[in-house]
Amino acid sequence: MLLPRILSxxxxxxxxxxxxxxxxxxxxxxxxxxxxxxxGWEWARxxxxxxxxxxxxxxxxxxxxxxxxxxxxxxxxSLYMSPILWGLALYWVTRYPTxxxxxxxxxxxxxxxxxLISTWSALVVLKQSNDFVVWVLLLMGLIWGADxxxxxxxxxxxxxxxxxxxxxxxxxxxVVGGLVLTQTGVIIFAFLSDFSLSNWCLLAVIxxxxxxxxxxxxxxxxxxxxxxxxxxxxxxxxxxxxxMDRVDSLTAAxxxxxLLLSLVGWL
Numbered sequence: 219m220l221l222p223r224i225l226s227x228x229x230x231x232x233x234x235x236x237x238x239x240x241x242x243x244x245x246x247x248x249x250x251x252x253x254x255x256x257x258g259w260e261w262a263r264x265x266x267x268x269x270x271x272x273x274x275x276x277x278x279x280x281x282x283x284x285x286x287x288x289x290x291x292x293x294x295x296s297l298y299m300s301p302i303l304w305g306l307a308l309y310w311v312t313r314y315p316t317x318x319x320x321x322x323x324x325x326x327x328x329x330x331x332x333x334l335i336s337t338w339s340a341l342v343v344l345k346q347s348n349d350f351v352v353w354v355l356l357l358m359g360l361i362w363g364a365d366x367x368x369x370x371x372x373x374x375x376x377x378x379x380x381x382x383x384x385x386x387x388x389x390x391x392x393v394v395g396g397l398v399l400t401q402t403g404v405i406i407f408a409f410l411s412d413f414s415l416s417n418w419c420l421l422a423v424i425x426x427x428x429x430x431x432x433x434x435x436x437x438x439x440x441x442x443x444x445x446x447x448x449x450x451x452x453x454x455x456x457x458x459x460x461x462m463d464r465v466d467s468l469t470a471a472x473x474x475x476x477l478l479l480s481l482v483g484w485l
Contacts, residue, residue, distance in 0.1 A: 226456050230464070238354055243345055250341045251284045253461060254334045257469075260451040260462045261334065264442040265326035276327060283335050293339035294480065300336050300473035303329070304431055307438045307470070314384050314441055326442060337469045340476040347485050356407060357428070357475050361467045363403050364396035364429040365436075371395020380433075385440040393433055400429045420482050428475040435470025439463070 237249055258280035262273035287293060306329070310320045319325055344353055372392025380388040404425045408418040439462055443451065450459030462469075479485045 230455070234358075238351060246345050247288065247342055250338050251281060253465070254284065254338045255281045256454065257461045257465060258330065258334055260454075260460045261330035262327065263448070264439070264446060264451060264462065265330060266323040266446060267327070276330075280331065280334055283331060284338055287335060287339060288342070293342045296336050296339040297343065297473050297477040297480070299332060300340075300477060303332055303336065304434055304470055304474065307434055311381055311384055311434065311437045311441055314381070315445075320441070321445065333469050336473040337465070340472040343476050343480070343485065344472075349484075353479065353485070357472060359403055359407075360400050360425055360428050360475070361432045361471050363400040364432050365467065367396035367399030368392035368433070371398075381437055381440075384437050384444060388433075388437070393430075396433070397426065397429055400425055424475065424478045424482070427478060428471045431474045432467035432471035435467045438470070439466035 237246060241249060255277050259273050259277035262276040265276075267273050267276060287296060310317060320329075341354075344350055344357075347353055368388070369392065371394065372387070372389045375391040375395070376389030378390045379386060380390050380393060401422060404418075404422055408421055413421065439451070443449065451462035452460030454460050455464065476485065
């Protein structure tokens with residue numbers, strides 16, 4: 219099991235490097251659309267769609283909505299629904315398992331459409347920036363930093379459960395550890411970029427919000443998986459589960475991150 223996991227990680231790393239450093243804008247847009255279509259196929263399973271035909275139809279619907287959004291230049295507008303979406307997700311996570319609304323298949327499917335489209339839109343908007351490479355690497359650094367810091371801090375100090383019924387392994391101490399690590403990275407990034415004090419403060423706030431929301435993305439997928447009684451969203455990536463298992467934090471972090479960068483005028 220270790221060898222497939224390592225090989226899959228190498229392939230994913232190569233694909234990520236190619237997407238960031240090699241692909242032109244049009245190719246990048248379609249590549250990211252392909253990713254969210256695959257994620258859509260998995261989301262249908264997380265939403266309780268038990269037949270393959272239904273899952274494929276839902277995935278194709280995700281692709282069609284991507285086309286409509288792109289054709290009508292609605293990418294930036296779709297980012298503004300992200301705070302509402304993830305505010306709703308926070309409510310679901312904190313009320314699990316007593317809340318009923320999220321249990322309906324249609325509710326989860328609609329939520330999935332909005333989440334995946336806003337994620338794709340965020341990456342498309344980010345690609346249009348002159349500093350795309352810098353901003354996307356910072357985004358991934360915040361997500362990975364929050365996850366890694368939470369893992370190690372949680373193992374060393376974790377006592378108070380973050381969401382006992384959704385993901386028992388996560389702790390508040392882990393979250394704090396992840397935030398500390400990401401803020402440390404932001405200080406280094408701001409220093410190397412010669413940021414002014416005011417810009418550093420803005421970036422620190424954006425990083426704090428982005429890192430915090432990335433945790434919520436992970437918890438939300440865990441909620442759906444726990445309800446469906448499944449461990450992984452699929453087995454598309456050997457040793458790593460599915461696409462959603464790799465991008466769950468990104469689905470929450472990317473739209474909020476890009477929206478905040480846009481609001482402060484950095485995109």
